[in-house]
Amino acid sequence: MSVVLLLNQSWYNKELAWDEEDFPFTTMIIPWGSVWTPTLTVEEAYEVTWSxxxxxxxxxxxxxxELQLTLRIDSNCNFDLIHYPIDSSDCTLSFFSLASKESELEFKVSVKNKILNVKREYLITGVNIRSPKNMEQPYFVVKITIQNTGVRIILSLIVPSTALIVSDLCGFLIPLKERLSYMVTLLLAYLVFYSSLVGSLPGSSSCSPLLSxxxxxxxxxxxxxxxxTIVVAKLVSDNFNLWQNCGFRGENATITTRLPKDQSCHPEDSDGSDTNEGSSHLKPASAALDKLFFFIYLGLVVxxxxxxxxxxxxWQCKSEKPPGGDHLDGIQW
Structure with a gap:
């Protein structure tokens, strides 16, 4: 996470005070290396850029x-992505003064200005700051709460997946001879969509998105x-007369396991005279089977x-604390 902060620091040093009668001015601007200034270290940061x-x-x-610092902090933040893309996460920035002890330095902190948003898809919903006591080194913690609006993900992922489900269910209205090519095209298109989807979903979190x-x-x-679709299409194929050659005859036909010497269960051994008759009996059964598969598939989808x-x-999944984040325990926000 990248954050731009403006730190307004102020403290009193009686040794630097002067009498206006001796020095006829009220303020003085000097380089910051000329006087003592607190040295701050951001624990979660891996890069800090000073303006x-x-x-x-x-x-x-x-x-x-008075000292005003403008800096950009690139820090580690373990996002709670279980409910991505409508997730909400708390990111902390801990400012330590390692060169001082608590008896020597005490922070009195407050937030005066809050930035309302960072990017179009994220909103900052809260900024809190605390300075815990009774610690070895003085420090203060800034907690930033961000909320993902999910507009981009809903338009690019949720809407296409909904259209996919509707298109899949509407495939049962297509004749079987044309349905197979339709389903193969739909599957290949979804594989391309899925390969790009894997790369777009965030994965650097202890709580992986349920959307994946x-x-x-x-x-x-x-x-x-x-x-x-392949199974049902095979059953209604005009060339699939294996059942007919194995004893399927007419409405009162039965399938026998014993055949005459001059017949076999191979389609190439039949003379084709009963192909149309066998297909007429297979098509109603295949239509019933297709209808059964439709209700099974619809039940699975629902x-x-x-x-x-x-x-x-x-389901709730709390992301792990950042490394060295034990100091965050016990802070009342």
Whole structure:
């Protein structure tokens, strides 16, 4: 996470105070290396960029010292991504003064200005600051609460997946001879979509997004649907007369396991005279089987989405604390 902060620091040093009668001015601007300034270390940061390497220090006649620092902090933040893309996370920045002890330095902190947003898809919903006591080194902690609006993900991922489910269910309205090519095209298109999806979903968190499991299950459902289409299409094929050659004859036909010497269960050994008759009896059975598969698949889709919504509402996953974050325990926000 990248954060730009403006730190306004002030403290009193009586040794730097002066009498206005002796020095006829109320303020003085000097380089910051000329007086003592607190040395701050951000524990969660892996890179800190200063906008001004040599900021000026303002001295007042009563001994008040003011120092303004503008810096960009690139820090580690373990996001709570279990409910991505409508996730909410708390990121902390801990400012330590390692060169001082608590008896020598005490922070009195407050937040005066709050930035309302960082990017279009994220909003800052809260900024809190605390300075815990009774610690070996003085420090203060800034907690930033960010909320993902999810607009980009909803438009680019949720809407296409909903269209995929509707298109898949509407495939049962297509004749079987044309449905197989439709399902194969749909499966290949989803594989391309899924490969790009894996790279777009965030994964650097101790709580992986439930959305990644959702799209994986959709892939399995679509694969099952394609296999079902292949099976039913094979049963209604005009060249599939194996049952007829094995004893399927007419409405009162039975399948026997004993055949005459001049017949076999291979399609190439039949004379084809009863092909149309066998197909006419297979098509109603295949239509019933296709209808059965439709209700089974519809039940699987509905059950999966009900279970997914239940897991979404009930499952909780708290991200791990950043390394060295034990000092955050016990802070009352």
């Amino acid at each position: 001004n390497e040599s900021p000026d220090v303002i001295l007042h006649k009563d001994g008040k010292v 499991y959702y799209y994986t299950c959709l892939l399995m459902l679509l694969f099952f649907r394609t296999i079902q 059950t999966f989405h009900v279970l997914f919504l239940a897991v979404w509402a009930l």
